[in-house]
Structure formats: structure tokens, C-alpha cells
Amino acid sequence: xxxxxxxxxxxxxxxxxxxxxxxxxxxxxxxxxxxxxxxxxxxxxxxxxxxxxxxxxxxxxxxxxxxxxxxxxxxxxxxxxxxxxxxxxxxxxxxxxxxxxxxxxxxxxxxxxxxxxxxxxxxxxxxxxxxxxxxxxxxxxxxxxxxxxxxxxxxxxxxxxxxxxxxxxxxxxxxxxxxxxxxxxxxxxxxxxxxxxxxxxxxxxxxxxxxxxxxxxxxxxxxxxxxxxxxxxxxxxxxxxxxxxxxxxxxx
Amino acid sequence: xxxxxxxxxxxxxxxxxxxxxxxxxxxxxxxxxxxxxxxxxxxxxxxxxxxxxxxxxxxxxxxxxxxxxxxxxxxxxxxxxxxxxxxxxxxxxxxxxxxxxxxxxxxxxxxxxxxxxxxxxxxxxxxxxxxxxxxxxxxxxxxxxxxxxxxxxxxxxxxxxxxxxxxxxxxxxxxxxxxxxxxxxxxxxxxxxxxxxxxxxxxxxxxxxxxxxxxxxxxxxxxx
Numbered sequence: 079x080x081x082x083x084x085x086x087x088x089x090x091x092x093x094x095x096x097x098x099x100x101x102x103x104x105x106x107x108x109x110x111x112x113x114x115x116x117x118x119x120x121x122x123x124x125x126x127x128x129x130x131x132x133x134x135x136x137x138x139x140x141x142x143x144x145x146x147x148x149x150x151x152x153x154x155x156x157x158x159x160x161x162x163x164x165x166x167x168x169x170x171x172x173x174x175x176x177x178x179x180x181x182x183x184x185x186x187x188x189x190x191x192x193x194x195x196x197x198x199x200x201x202x203x204x205x206x207x208x209x210x211x212x213x214x215x216x217x218x219x220x221x222x223x224x225x226x227x228x229x230x231x232x233x234x235x236x237x238x239x240x241x242x243x244x245x246x247x248x249x250x251x252x253x254x255x256x257x258x259x260x261x262x263x264x265x266x267x268x269x270x271x272x273x274x275x276x277x278x279x280x281x282x283x284x285x286x287x288x289x290x291x292x293x294x295x296x297x298x299x300x301x302x303x304x305x306x307x308x309x310x311x312x313x314x315x316x317x318x319x320x321x322x323x324x325x326x327x328x329x330x
Numbered sequence: 331x332x333x334x335x336x337x338x339x340x341x342x343x344x345x346x347x348x349x350x351x352x353x354x355x356x357x358x359x360x361x362x363x364x365x366x367x368x369x370x371x372x373x374x375x376x377x378x379x380x381x382x383x384x385x386x387x388x389x390x391x392x393x394x395x396x397x398x399x400x401x402x403x404x405x406x407x408x409x410x411x412x413x414x415x416x417x418x419x420x421x422x423x424x425x426x427x428x429x430x431x432x433x434x435x436x437x438x439x440x441x442x443x444x445x446x447x448x449x450x451x452x453x454x455x456x457x458x459x460x461x462x463x464x465x466x467x468x469x470x471x472x473x474x475x476x477x478x479x480x481x482x483x484x485x486x487x488x489x490x491x492x493x494x495x496x497x498x499x500x501x502x503x504x505x506x507x508x509x510x511x512x513x514x515x516x517x518x519x520x521x522x523x524x525x526x527x528x529x530x531x532x533x534x535x536x537x538x539x540x541x542x543x544x545x546x547x548x549x550x551x552x553x554x
Contacts, residue, residue: 089421089422091421102421152420152423154422154424155420155422155423155424155425155427156424156427156428160427181421181422183420183421183422186416186417186418186419186420187415187416187417188414188415188416188417189415191417252428254412254416254425254429254434255412255415255416256412256415256416256417257338257412257415259338259339287337287338287339288337290338291337291338294414294415295338295415296338296411296412296414296415296416297338297341297342297408297411297412297415298338298342298516299408299412299433299436299512300433300508300511300512300515300516301428301429301430301433301434301508302428302429302433303425303428303429306427306428306429307428314515314523315520315523317515318515318518318519318520318522318523319518320339320518321339321342321343321515321516321517321518322518324334324337324339324340325334325339325343325518328333328334328340
């Protein structure tokens with residue numbers, strides 16, 4: 079591969095810590111293989127920075143196989159970069175060309191403050207989940223088998239589709255309003271579609287929406303950008319369902 | 331229920347409800363306008379009825395004014411809240427990759443429509459209120475005949491005014507192209523995501539503003 083790789087110019091957001099004012103910095107990487115993932119390219123850059131005694135670029139990552147929801151990055155103006163249905167760890171460098179300039183920025187939202195460089199604090203999502211994204215089950219030792227409850231194939235499929243949300247935050251990062259409604263819609267829907275979720279359905283949607291508003295996420299204007307950029311293909315239908323669930327819960 | 335309309339979703343629903351009302355009003359307004367092309371007498375009769383019927387004037391008109399003001403004020407409130415929710419902007423953002431221009435610029439198309447409404451009120455609504463309720467002339471007559479048609483034709487003599495109306499209605503079409511299906515989605519309806527309603531929405535969003543444009547342009551070139 080040597081000598082045949084891509085030479086790239088990277089414009090990366092650098093910010094020392096949450097309090098500091100950050101800015102875009104320019105870096106060059108050479109001989110990048112088209113088979114590398116985007117994060118491997120970032121690793122190459124960091125090795126380079128460490129070797130020259132500079133501070134490596136901080137970015138979130140964990141499983142590197144597209145399921146943990148840790149990796150983020152706003153690449154050339156799109157969440158998880160230009161490809162569809164993938165996270166940044168699954169984005170291949172073959173999506174870029176030799177000589178390209180690539181902008182790499184952290185998720186931007188008031189509810190996702192930058193911790194360092196490209197790492198943002200997404201605990202607002204966890205607080206929304208804690209407000210109602212669960213079912214209360216007595217685990218005394220004689221818990222009923224979930225499979226004993228008859229559930230239609232259609233409902234089970236839709237609930238599963240909603241449950242595939244990995245909470246990465248691409249929907250918020252992409253939204254022109256920094257709205258978290260695709261995430262919250264998915265989390266509300268996965269229970270709203272199943273009998274186990276019915277008991278606490280009204281409180282769940284009310285509390286989760288209240289927490290979402292409290293965290294400072296914006297108001298959805300139905301641009302549909304979140305659905306396009308979501309690595310798991312979560313449908314806008316989940317937002318419509320959340321709207322219905324909240325209306326239903328509010329007129330009770 | 332009052333808590334509902336204070337929530338982010340409640341505000342969406344309120345925007346959608348006022349949008350449905352305004353979209354229905356546009357049909358009524360256009361229907362009356364179109365009669366001016368086909369029958370001067372019918373247009374005069376309808377204008378006189380709308381302008382003097384107590385139910386229209388004192389029940390429907392205040393509701394309409396409230397709907398218009400509410401939709402604008404709520405639109406601005408939501409825009410300001412959303413700007414606050416964004417915080418720092420991206421150095422590079424490719425909005426066109428995942429959404430339509432119309433959906434990203436509702437505030438700007440809305441502002442043009444607001445500017446148009448100011449002009450429209452100065453042109454027609456304020457003079458009407460002046461003649462009827464300040465001067466107290468409810469007859470609708472001028473020099474022995476109905477004044478509405480002549481006033482309409484007189485207004486559209488000016489090419490600048492016709493031009494301003496045409497631009498405003500193009501922006502209205504762009505506003506509706508996103509707003510129509512968006513209102514259904516906000517109401518939690520799956521209909522807005524169905525092909526049939528999306529097609530109907532596109533037809534409505536183009537036909538209604540086009541109708542208003544045709545009326546303005548027609549009277550510009552056919553005054554007597």
C-alpha cells in the first residue's frame with residue numbers, strides 16, 4: 079500500500095476542556111489506505127501527533143463495529159460522515175479522495191456540551207432514559223416469561239425497529255433545531271408498542287418529554303434530516319407515535 | 331392539558347392546528363377572489379356579504395386574526411428557542427444532504443409572508459375597516475354602484491404591487507410545500523407520510539398560491 083494512499087487535509091475542532099474556547103486546526107495526514115475506517119485514520123493522525131510531542135485529538139469510540147453508539151463526529155457537514163446507515167467507525171476512507179479537505183467537528187447542541195476536542199457530554203440522553211425509558215418489573219424470582227404474552231408480529235417488528243436506536247445522538251447533531259425527538263420517539267415507541275409498556279405508558283411519555291425539554295433540546299420542525307442521518311434507520315413514524323402518545327396521555 | 335401546550339410537542343400541535351385553520355381559510359379566500367375573474371356582480375355580492383355579515387365580521391374575523399397572529403408569534407417563539415438549543419454553529423454543515431430547502435427556511439418564507447400581510451392589510455383590510463366602522467358607511471356603494479370590484483382593479487394597476495404579490499405567493503407555495511405534510515406529522519398522523527397525501531399536499535401548495543397570482547396578474551392586464 080505504501081506510497082499509493084491518500085493525502086488529506088484535516089480541519090479539526092480542538093478545545094482543551096469544557097471551559098476553554100475552541101477553534102478549528104489544520105492537520106495533514108499522508109498515505110491513508112482506502113480500506114481504513116475513519117477512526118483508524120484518526121488513530122494515524124494521533125500517532126503522528128504523539129510522535130511529535132503534541133496533544134492527540136480526543137474522540138469517542140468503543141466497539142468499532144457500529145453498535146455501541148459511542149463514536150460520533152460531524153464529518154464534512156454530516157453526522158457520521160457522507161455514507162448512510164452507518165456510524166463513524168464503519169465509515170471507510172474510500173468514501174473520500176486523495177487531496178480532499180475534511181472538516182471534523184463535535185456534535186453541536188446546547189444539550190451536548192463539548193468536554194474536550196471532539197468529545198461531547200451526552201448524559202442528557204441518559205437522564206431522559208432515567209425519566210421513563212424502562213418498565214418496572216418485579217424480579218422476585220417468579221418473573222413471568224416475556225414470551226408468554228402474545229404479541230403480533232407487526233408490533234414486535236416495529237418495537238424492535240425502535241429499540242435498535244443506539245443513542246449516538248446523530249439525530250440531535252443533524253437537526254437544525256438540535257431536537258432530540260427521534261431519540262425520545264424511539265425510546266417511547268419501543269415500549270408503547272408492547273403490552274409490557276402499557277402500564278406506565280402515560281407517565282413514561284410525559285416524564286420523558288418533560289426531561290427532554292428541561293435538557294434544552296429544540297423543537298422538531300419535521301425536516302426529516304434525523305431519519306436520513308440515523309445510523310440505525312429509525313423512522314420519523316416514531317416521532318408521530320410519541321406525539322400521539324403524549325396527546326393521549328394529556329387528555330386522560 | 332395546559333401543561334401539554336407548554337411542552338415542545340404541545341407547541342408543535344398548536345402550530346399544526348393553526349396551520350390547518352389557515353390552510354382552510356386560504357381555500358375560502360381564493361374561491362372568493364376567483365369569482366372576480368368570471369363575474370364582477372358575483373364578486374361584489376360575495377365581498378359585500380363577507381364585509382357586512384355580522385357572523386363573518388364579529389365571529390369568524392376575530393378567530394381568523396387570532397389564528398394569523400398566533401401562528402406568527404408561535405413561529406418566532408419556536409425559532410428563538412431552537413436557536414438557543416443549537417448553541418455553537420458548525421464550521422461546515424451540509425443541510426441539503428438530508429433535508430429540503432423549504433423545511434430549513436420556514437422562518438424566512440414566513441417572514442416574507444408576514445411582510446406581505448402588512449402590505450395586504452394596508453391595501454385592503456385597513457381601508458375597509460376605515461370605511462365601514464370609522465366613517466360608518468356600510469352600504470358598500472360608491473357613485474351608485476358596488477365599490478369592491480373597482481377597488482380591486484385599481485389596486486392591481488401598479489406593477490410593483492403585483493410583483494410584490496407574486497413574490498409573496500411564491501414564498502407561500504414554498505412554505506406550504508413543507509408545512510402541509512409537516513402539520514400532519516406534528517398531529518401524530520401517519521397520513522403526512524403516505525404517498526397520496528404528499529401528492530395532494532404538493533398540488534394544494536402550488537395550486538392555491540398560483541390561483542392568487544392569476545387573480546392579481548389578470549386584473550393588472552384586464553382593468554376597465
